[in-house]
Amino acid sequence: MSGFSLLSGPIFGNESAKESLKTANPGLQPDFHDLKTPEEIFGLNQKAEVTFTGQKTVLVVAAHCDDEVLGCGGTIIKHVEAGDKVHILIMTDGGGDVRGYKLERSHRLKDLFEKEAEAMAAAPAWRNAHKAAHLLGVESLQIHELPDSRFDSVDILDLAHLVEAAIDRVRPWVVYTHYGGDLSVDHRRINEAVLCASRPKPGHPVKELYFFEGPSNTEWAFPLTFQPQKFVGINAGHKADVMEKAYSGEMREHNHPRGRMAILHHAYDRGSQAGLVGAEAFMVGRIIG
Numbered sequence: 001m002s003g004f005s006l007l008s009g010p011i012f013g014n015e016s017a018k019e020s021l022k023t024a025n026p027g028l029q030p031d032f033h034d035l036k037t038p039e040e041i042f043g044l045n046q047k048a049e050v051t052f053t054g055q056k057t058v059l060v061v062a063a064h065c066d067d068e069v070l071g072c073g074g075t076i077i078k079h080v081e082a083g084d085k086v087h088i089l090i091m092t093d094g095g096g097d098v099r100g101y102k103l104e105r106s107h108r109l110k111d112l113f114e115k116e117a118e119a120m121a122a123a124p125a126w127r128n129a130h131k132a133a134h135l136l137g138v139e140s141l142q143i144h145e146l147p148d149s150r151f152d153s154v155d156i157l158d159l160a161h162l163v164e165a166a167i168d169r170v171r172p173w174v175v176y177t178h179y180g181g182d183l184s185v186d187h188r189r190i191n192e193a194v195l196c197a198s199r200p201k202p203g204h205p206v207k208e209l210y211f212f213e214g215p216s217n218t219e220w221a222f223p224l225t226f227q228p229q230k231f232v233g234i235n236a237g238h239k240a241d242v243m244e245k246a247y248s249g250e251m252r253e254h255n256h257p258r259g260r261m262a263i264l265h266h267a268y269d270r271g272s273q274a275g276l277v278g279a280e281a282f283m284v285g286r287i288i289g
């Protein structure tokens with residue numbers, strides 16, 4: 001019997017993606033038409049279509065090392081390219097032992113990221129976060145040592161004070177943080193703490209507050225309530241590259257939400273919802289202007 005075979009032709013996507021799906025679905029014959037990667041369709045160096053203007057100070061508050069890239073890595077890059085100053089605050093180093101290094105609560109400035117990352121061979125989460133900060137081009141990075149996955153055991157006031165201290169130091173105009181409906185209790189508590197610390201009192205610096213989504217977290221919560229109103233056009237390939245270079249240990253197979261394919265497809269899906277190519281999506285907490 002002759003006929004068209006899904007297993008032939010030049011339209012296949014990348015080999016590792018096909019192998020990953022075959023392994024995950026033994027006995028199934030996936031439709032390889034779907035496996036053409038967005039990078040193959042759009043090209044590797046697509047530019048974000050809409051550019052930011054003006055200079056703003058931005059603070060990203062994330063529970064864990066990697067949330068800052070997964071949630072708004074593409075947007076951070078875009079801010080930096082526009083000349084904005086971006087600072088990152090991460091609330092836990094993952095609970096791992098940082099042998100030989102006392103993690104100070106003081107922040108690290110740009111020049112120190114790379115140097116410290118090289119020296120901290122025994123502290124993978126630190127090293128990775130420093131590398132990500134360097135790749136993203138941010139101004140400063142601060143990592144606290146709260147107990148991973150146990151933020152419900154930390155007083156909300158203590159969490160809010162840590163965020164307030166960063167806000168006092170940085171005086172950000174824009175703040176990005178977790179969505180309050182995520183599955184992770186750490187994410188939910190950080191959302192609450194940032195809301196507390198960003199109360200719009202007279203003279204408060206924060207004028208824009210946005211909540212990002214986290215793959216393998218936001219969509220795994222129930223009910224799914226993340227309904228974005230803000231879409232930022234990004235270079236999805238660039239974001240996935242930062243994840244792979246800094247946080248390869250947090251990446252998963254292609255059909256997991258933290259797989260490269262899934263990260264790319266999610267960005268292109270978000271883009272398609274707003275007439276863009278790749279995008280990150282946010283819920284709007286507050287805009288004052």
Ligand SMILES: [Zn+2]
Pocket residue numbers: 063064067184187214
């Ligand atoms: Zn997280």
